Amino acid sequence: MLTDQIARTRRFYRAVTAESGALDSSYLGLGRPLGPARVLNAIGQGMEELDQIRNYLRIDSAQLSRYLRGLEDEGLVTTRISGSDSRCRIATLTDAGAEEIRSYERLSDEQASTVLARHPRPKALLDAMDLVAIAFGLDRTRYEIVSPSDPRAQACLNAFYTELSQRFERGFDVAKSCDPDHADMTPPRGAFLLMMLDRLPIGCAGLKGTDHGYAEIKRMWITPAARGMGLTHRLMAEIEDKARALGINTLRLDTNSILTEACAYYRKHGWTEIERFNPDPYPDLFFEKKL
Amino acid sequence: MLTDQIARTRRFYRAVTAESGALDSSYLGLGRPLGPARVLNAIGQGMEELDQIRNYLRIDSAQLSRYLRGLEDEGLVTTRISGSDSRCRIATLTDAGAEEIRSYERLSDEQASTVLARHPRPKALLDAMDLVAIAFGLDRTRYEIVSPSDPRAQACLNAFYTELSQRFERGFDVAKSCDPDHADMTPPRGAFLLMMLDRLPIGCAGLKGTDHGYAEIKRMWITPAARGMGLTHRLMAEIEDKARALGINTLRLDTNSILTEACAYYRKHGWTEIERFNPDPYPDLFFEKKL
DNA sequence: GATAATCGCTGACAATAGTCAGATAAACTG
DNA sequence: CAGTTTATCTGACTATTGTCAGCGATTATC
Incomplete structure (x- = not known):
């Protein structure tokens, strides 16, 4: 019976990884490689300190530096020195960057509503998704x-x-x-x-x-x-x-x-x-x- | 209310993609880059025709060729010409390859049971995961x-x-x-x-x-x-x-x-x-x- | 105030992934 | 059987990601 539970859990993982392949590529739908797209998105989610971004995305300091410079060159992000500790830097979206985030948000929203619309019992699906999301997100x-x-x-x-x-x-x-x-x-x-x-x-x-x-x-x-x-x-x-x-x-x-x-x-x-x-x-x- | 449903769906996606980061890297736990690991795994799942593998993993023909040759060099996979159409090739695991798959399976099983063990209401979580898995896996x-x-x-x-x-x-x-x-x-x-x-x-x-x-x-x-x-x-x-x-x-x-x-x-x-x-x-x- | 630690940056690579244009052999088409 | 299509492979690149050592500037520590 335990092996059955494990099989069910693994089936779930397979299902969502298969599904979220589509989700991941929506990052790329913006025509930007995954790395910079993730950084842009993290900043859009309100992460400002580079340290925080690095930690969340698990990327190397050198890598983040280059991504940020790239985003700055494109005019999507600006960085400034933190007031409290001038070794640290703070990243902020420019207007153009914010607009790009919004278009990503629209895309994600569309995808989410497609998933819901396709399902004959959206309420049950939502409840199930809530339970899973909360179980996985407790931390x-x-x-x-x-x-x-x-x-x-x-x-x-x-x-x-x-x-x-x-x-x-x-x-x-x-x-x-x-x-x-x-x-x-x-x-x-x-x-x-x-x-x-x-x-x-x-x-x-x-x-x-x-x-x-x-x-x-x-x-x-x-x-x-x-x-x-x-x-x-x-x-x-x-x-x-x-x-x-x-x-x-x-x-x-x-x-x-x-x-x-x-x-x-x-x-x-x-x-x-x-x-x-x-x-x-x-x-x-x-x-x-x-x- | 609809926007609320979309937000819930997107929260779910975030939760599982954050979570399955750990899952994806378990592929890498075998000390193999993602590409060859995915190919090995696909063969282990019973996929034999190269065409089928390419289609499933969405990788280029040239890429698959190179991955396969690498796996062959390592002695994990053998390929032979298909009987019915000698243009096509069939990939099969060697014993060493099968053993590697088994160790991946063990790892995945462990992860799955960790997820379940950590949750105070595994039955509810399993039911929810089933619903989601089935909704996403209908095709x-x-x-x-x-x-x-x-x-x-x-x-x-x-x-x-x-x-x-x-x-x-x-x-x-x-x-x-x-x-x-x-x-x-x-x-x-x-x-x-x-x-x-x-x-x-x-x-x-x-x-x-x-x-x-x-x-x-x-x-x-x-x-x-x-x-x-x-x-x-x-x-x-x-x-x-x-x-x-x-x-x-x-x-x-x-x-x-x-x-x-x-x-x-x-x-x-x-x-x-x-x-x-x-x-x-x-x-x-x-x-x-x-x- | 000297020393150590931290933060972000750059340079230099290495590893991985993705792409395209042929080449080859086999299978299909009329 | 000639011409076309298909499946796979190789070579030649490019793009992207990951890693490490070291540099200034700044801050913490004693």
Whole structure:
């Protein structure tokens, strides 16, 4: 049975490497050799320090130097000396470079939508791709502090509310819940944290400042495809760090005993159950943690 | 929402290309440049005609020639002139070549099991990988006629029986069903057909010869990850071809009205409902088709 | 403030991959 | 059987990628 699982995994690898042959060559669709194209693309993804680019693309310093000079000659990239350490250099796209990146993006988008369009069950395929992408990308997650009204934050929140309304017997209506003021979840009073993989959010958590000597954790959510992989712990650790950085030393949160995984997590990780501290109708369990 | 789907698809691509960088270099783990390694591997996969190899690897004729000569010099491959067309050549692995392939296989197996071992929900990951692999590999399906006792056939049949026992209200017990004699599903009386993707079966169908002027289609099954993509039709077309080749001109089958997708398919594709023609307790619908 | 370490650059190669124009032999076509 | 097509191979290049040693300039270390 294990050999069967290995065979399935290898079949997957074969399928995607066969498929992504087409993807790799789309880099080349721009009529540029792979090396410089990858560098241009890395810069377009926001990588600036040469060190970072070298590390990501795993190319030699001499190689990168030559690629960069080539891209500079073509007027796609400029480099300047870093302010903080004048040994280091920073690469930036010129307008022409940015335009070239955009055309690459368009091409990739087209390819992606072709893949989806060709499939009779795009939703199932997307879910499967999410699971795989998250499984493989766990080490590349990043955090971002955004406004609670950021569209990516809103997307997470909507998914969260939808899930609550399905899990709670009597449904869930945000309007009836204590929806935190945006100001309370914005620095310096609080924060709203997104966990990102590539450019998509896979989880969120809100830190709501109060005037009562503690802050609350609100709207803690991880996308279903990413559950069971210890991401909750990472996200909580990250938001606790943020809280400490804001000078907060007591955290509270409310939850519902229906959300068994969450409750188990809190009990196991230094949270202690306390008395109800707000009138919100949905929660029935309340926790506190000293930082 | 569509842009979101595209972003998810592209995240998937990024994840697997980042991941399969490791995979690609495992080719190189053998200490051989990518080109010759790919050729060696293609031959190891059973590709023999140079034309076929060139086509699969998309490499130039001159290039392949040189790679082959290099592999010959190393004693990993021999080439001989094809019997049917002496312009063509056939490449075969030597023992040393086969051993090198095996060490590559071991490496790939190890990598695959590492990926699985690292994941907290290997079953979900495997299901997702299957779905993706099948979606991407649809054009590479092959058919194979095997004995019904072949382990791959047995794996399909067990999956089929398990599914039936879940879908039928009173469960399913093969022993109580009319389990066809293996001889009836073996040429020249009949056949057992596997639909393969890479080296794994994704579906099966049995053709059971009888002495009553017709043959029966039995044990028609497609793996869940591959459903909704028109594979039933392909598999049915293939087995009808096989039936014709065996000189069969009337097909019958039995099914249960619970299996709504299957019934809808039969009605739509030239099958006409007929009276019960066997005493099997599980089916309640009977079809016939003239070829 | 001397010494060591780091960063990016250039030069000099070596290895690998891709391309094209014939050459040769075999097979197909009428 | 002459002419054409096909499959493979060789030679001659070019393009691309990978590697190493060493050079200035700058920064870290003691």
